[in-house]
Amino acid sequence: MRKKVIFRGVALPYLLLVPQLAVTIVFFFWPAGMAVWQSTLRQDAFGLRTEFVAFENFLDLFGDALYLNAAWNTVIFSSSVAALALGAALFLAVQADKHIRGAGLYKTLLIWPYAVAPALAAVLWLFIFHPSIGLVGRAFGAIGIDWDYRVNGGQAMTMVVIAAAWKQVSYNFIFFLAGLQSIPTSVLEAAAIDGARPFRRFWTVIFPLLSPTAFFLLVVNLVYAFFDTFGVIHALTRGGPGNATETLIYKVYVDGVQNLNFGSSAAQSVILMVIVIALTAIQFRFIERRVHY
Amino acid sequence: MASLDIKGVQKSFGATRVLHGIDLAIADGEMVVIVGASGCGKSTLLRIVAGLETPTSGQVMIDGLDVTPLEPADRDIAMVFQTYALYPHMTVFDNMAYGLKIRGLPKAEIRQRVQEAAELLSIGQLLERKPRQLSGGQRQRVAMGRAIVRHPKLFLFDEPLSNLDAKLRVQMRAEIRRLQKRLAVTSLFVTHDQVEAMTLGDRLVVMHEGRAAQVGTPMEVWSKPADTYVASFIGSPAMNFLPATLVDGGAAARLSGGTVWRFTDGARPGGEGRPVTIGIRPEHLQQVGADGLALTVELAEPLGSETVLHGRLADGTALTARVPGVAGQEGVALAPEPGALHVFDAETGRRIDPGH
Numbered sequence: 001m002r003k004k005v006i007f008r009g010v011a012l013p014y015l016l017l018v019p020q021l022a023v024t025i026v027f028f029f030w031p032a033g034m035a036v037w038q039s040t041l042r043q044d045a046f047g048l049r050t051e052f053v054a055f056e057n058f059l060d061l062f063g064d065a066l067y068l069n070a071a072w073n074t075v076i077f078s079s080s081v082a083a084l085a086l087g088a089a090l091f092l093a094v095q096a097d098k099h100i101r102g103a104g105l106y107k108t109l110l111i112w113p114y115a116v117a118p119a120l121a122a123v124l125w126l127f128i129f130h131p132s133i134g135l136v137g138r139a140f141g142a143i144g145i146d147w148d149y150r151v152n153g154g155q156a157m158t159m160v161v162i163a164a165a166w167k168q169v170s171y172n173f174i175f176f177l178a179g180l181q182s183i184p185t186s187v188l189e190a191a192a193i194d195g196a197r198p199f200r201r202f203w204t205v206i207f208p209l210l211s212p213t214a215f216f217l218l219v220v221n222l223v224y225a226f227f228d229t230f231g232v233i234h235a236l237t238r239g240g241p242g243n244a245t246e247t248l249i250y251k252v253y254v255d256g257v258q259n260l261n262f263g264s265s266a267a268q269s270v271i272l273m274v275i276v277i278a279l280t281a282i283q284f285r286f287i288e289r290r291v292h293y
Numbered sequence: 294m295a296s297l298d299i300k301g302v303q304k305s306f307g308a309t310r311v312l313h314g315i316d317l318a319i320a321d322g323e324m325v326v327i328v329g330a331s332g333c334g335k336s337t338l339l340r341i342v343a344g345l346e347t348p349t350s351g352q353v354m355i356d357g358l359d360v361t362p363l364e365p366a367d368r369d370i371a372m373v374f375q376t377y378a379l380y381p382h383m384t385v386f387d388n389m390a391y392g393l394k395i396r397g398l399p400k401a402e403i404r405q406r407v408q409e410a411a412e413l414l415s416i417g418q419l420l421e422r423k424p425r426q427l428s429g430g431q432r433q434r435v436a437m438g439r440a441i442v443r444h445p446k447l448f449l450f451d452e453p454l455s456n457l458d459a460k461l462r463v464q465m466r467a468e469i470r471r472l473q474k475r476l477a478v479t480s481l482f483v484t485h486d487q488v489e490a491m492t493l494g495d496r497l498v499v500m501h502e503g504r505a506a507q508v509g510t511p512m513e514v515w516s517k518p519a520d521t522y523v524a525s526f527i528g529s530p531a532m533n534f535l536p537a538t539l540v541d542g543g544a545a546a547r548l549s550g551g552t553v554w555r556f557t558d559g560a561r562p563g564g565e566g567r568p569v570t571i572g573i574r575p576e577h578l579q580q581v582g583a584d585g586l587a588l589t590v591e592l593a594e595p596l597g598s599e600t601v602l603h604g605r606l607a608d609g610t611a612l613t614a615r616v617p618g619v620a621g622q623e624g625v626a627l628a629p630e631p632g633a634l635h636v637f638d639a640e641t642g643r644r645i646d647p648g649h
Contacts, residue, residue: 186378189345194392194439195366204391208382 032273038266057267066243067251067268074247077161078225084165085221086214089172094202096173097180107177114170118231125163126236149237153244156237160245163236164229172217179213180206219283223276248272295356295446295479296321297342302351304337311337313503314351322477324470326494328484330526333500336451339483343449344368355446371440372449375456377432379424379439385411386420389438410438413472430461437469441476448473448480454489466492487527491515499523517635521642524572524635530601530613532572536639539567546571546636550608552586557631559647569645572635575601578614578627585626588612595619 007013042053061067096107113121131137131148140147149156183206191201207214230249233239239246239254246254249272256265297319304312311334319325327335340346342353344365352361360368371392379388386407393403411417414434424432433453440448450469454462470493473480484490490497491511499506499514499522507519518524524532537546540553543560546569547553554571561569590604602614602625614627636645 184376184378186374186376187380189343189365190372190374190378190439191380191391192345192365193343193368193370193372194443195395196391197366200395205380205382 035266035269035273038262039270040263041266042263053263057263058271061264061267061271066246069243070246070248070251073157073243073245074226074249076157077164077229077245077247078222080157080161081165081168081225081229082218082221084161085168085172086217088165089169089217090176090210090214092169093173093176093180094206096177110173111170113166114174116167118167118228119235121167122163122232122235125159125166129159149241151241153241156241156245160229160233160236164225164232167232168221168224172221175213175217176210179210183209215286216283219279223279226272226275226279297447297479297481298352298354298357299338299342300352300354302338302341302348302353304334304341304346305349311503312341312348315505317498317505317508319479319481321479323495324473324480324482324493325496325498326482326484326490327498327500328487328490328526329500331485334503335483335485335500338500339449339451339481342447342481343370343372368447369443369445370447370449371443371445372451373433373436373440373453375452377424377436377453377456379432379435381424384421384423385416385427385435385438388424388435389442392439392443406442406444407438410441413441414438414468429457430465433457433465437472441472445478448478450480450482450484452484453482454484454486462489469493487529491527497527499526501526517644517646518572519644521570521572521637524637528574530575530615532574532635533578533612534637535571535573535606535610535612537569537571539563539565539569541565543567546634548586548606549610550586550606554629554634556634556636556647561636561645561647563645568639570637570639570642572637573629573633575613575615577630577633578612578616579630580616581626581628583626585628586612588614588625588627590623590625 039057040052040054041050042057043050092110096103096110100106116124126134128134129137129147129149131141131150137147146152147155149159187209188201188205191205196204226247227249229247230253233245233247233250234253237245239250248268252265252268252272255261255268259265297317299315299317302312302315303310315334315338317325327338329335337346341348344360344363344367348361352359354360355368355370380391383391389407389410390403393406398406407420408417411420414437416431416434416438419427419431419435424435427435433456436453453469454465457465466489469482482489482493484493494511496508496510497514498508499519501522507514507523509517514523514527518527518532521534525534535548537548537554539545539561540547541555543562543564545553545555548571561567563569587607588602588604589606590602592603594601594603599615599617600619602616604612604614604625606612612627614625616625637643638645
């Protein structure tokens with residue numbers, strides 16, 4: 001039973017909403033508005049003059065090879081991170097859902113990486129993949145692989161994808177495990193009696209029943225890869241070598257904070273904001289519809 | 294269609310023994326109901342037959358073939374679950390067709406079989422719906438349909454009627470029996486409801502604490518219960534038990550209150566003074582004149598054509614009687630119908646038959 005409280009008058013309800021509204025206005029609407037405004041401005045190199053240029057910053061971006069490169073990097077990076085994090089988490093969740101000895105410990109350990117700060121996670125992977133001090137990096141060298149993510153863009157991308165995905169596996173794991181546990185055992189038993197082997201049971205019963213969870217996680221993971229992976233990239237590669245691991249969010253930082261090109265950086269932020277609004281809208285629109293029961 | 298043989302099946306979960314060696318032979322086309330209170334091991338036995346649990350020892354044979362080591366998928370059985378266990382993401386049609394698709398049957402045959410089963414269960418108009426759009430009774434029918442289309446060797450029912458309301462339960466009960474007779478598929482039906490057990494089974498297995506207390510036809514179990522547990526479990530209201538001792542060379546029993554009831558079906562062995570428990574069903578007690586057993590009525594439940602009287606004897610023993618018409622609210626005098634007395638050993642609870 002949900003209790004509905006009916007207020008007399010409007011003063012108290014508005015007063016109760018004020019803290020939340022204040023936070024939203026100060027930390028979201030205001031900066032977002034500033035970014036939108038700034039994206040229409042252009043400053044000279046010394047910051048002495050600012051002129052209104054309307055959409056010119058945006059038009060410049062779409063003609064900029066570096067920006068298009070960052071966009072392409074983002075597509076590769078995000079889809080790889082989402083695929084890797086979802087795939088690994090689903091596999092681990094299916095294993096953890098079985099009746100195994102020490103399942104509780106196993107589950108706890110799998111949830112840990114989520115508590116690790118992005119920069120720490122990056123350092124951890126640095127110690128694994130560094131060509132001269134990293135465990136795996138040295139092993140690669142020993143078996144004759146020319147491993148150095150500091151000069152090889154493909155290797156750098158692989159490493160940031162792994163580090164970023166690793167952080168997200170825990171989150172996905174929790175949701176997948178909960179999803180698996182909400183599938184009634186009797187349904188799986190019915191499938192077994194109907195003649196379905198484990199592999200077939202997974203693809204015809206378990207996976208379809210998990211698909212609402214998987215879809216939700218896909219959107220969450222894309223948003224994560226788009227926006228929350230700055231720390232990992234910054235600590236591992238700083239967008240390099242060259243611009244090989246420069247994603248859209250990282251380029252916002254580089255252009256805005258390092259190059260002090262505020263107009264362009266703001267325009268990039270606005271584009272990212274539109275993307276996240278679109279992703280969220282898709283999620284809200286489809287998540288309800290795709291639920292099976 | 295096949296016979297089913299259960300041989301010495303035992304099952305332990307850790308140190309807890311839930312089945313102490315069950316032996317049961319079910320003939321081709323027979324419907325056997327396993328009935329017992331919760332925790333008696335009846336569901337575990339069914340799940341062992343299905344292959345969802347592995348017995349600690351013993352064998353399950355279907356049609357003479359030892360299926361104990363086989364997966365459920367390889368046993369060619371169908372099961373109807375208490376929770377229906379329909380695939381929530383599939384339509385009714387796909388739910389029923391799932392097992393057939395796995396077996397790689399041609400599409401036309403799948404369609405035909407599903408249509409047949411759907412007509413048999415009158416769910417033809419529901420084939421395109423998802424389970425969540427169905428009522429409990431309809432879901433139950435779909436679950437039955439999913440079992441029927443497979444043409445399995447064996448039907449297993451795990452309390453399939455427990456989640457239905459009383460009226461629907463009676464209706465589905467009759468329908469299951471009709472279907473089972475028509476299809477003549479060997480069936481094992483688990484329930485805790487003794488009325489369901491009596492009406493559905495060709496034979497009953499009354500289970501008690503991991504043992505088969507009695508196996509027999511419903512009438513055998515009702516008229517000659519093997520022990521006091523079976524006697525109290527089968528029949529409603531439950532049988533009355535009165536402590537007594539044998540007198541007159543075993544030809545009669547003296548109740549603890551002093552009343553002597555004679556056995557019309559012969560003397561019981563054991564002789565004078567043997568402590569026994571006398572069982573008498575409430576419906577086998579008649580109202581008589583003043584020389585009957587005096588019952589102080591505490592509660593009278595009028596059922597229309599008859600009245601159930603709950604009360605106490607002079608020595609405080611509780612007793613229930615079912616008498617025709619509207620009966621007195623205070624005190625009645627009762628006597629047993631001839632031949633209606635059951636005699637059990639006071640210590641072991643086993644039935645004592647006349648003779649020997």
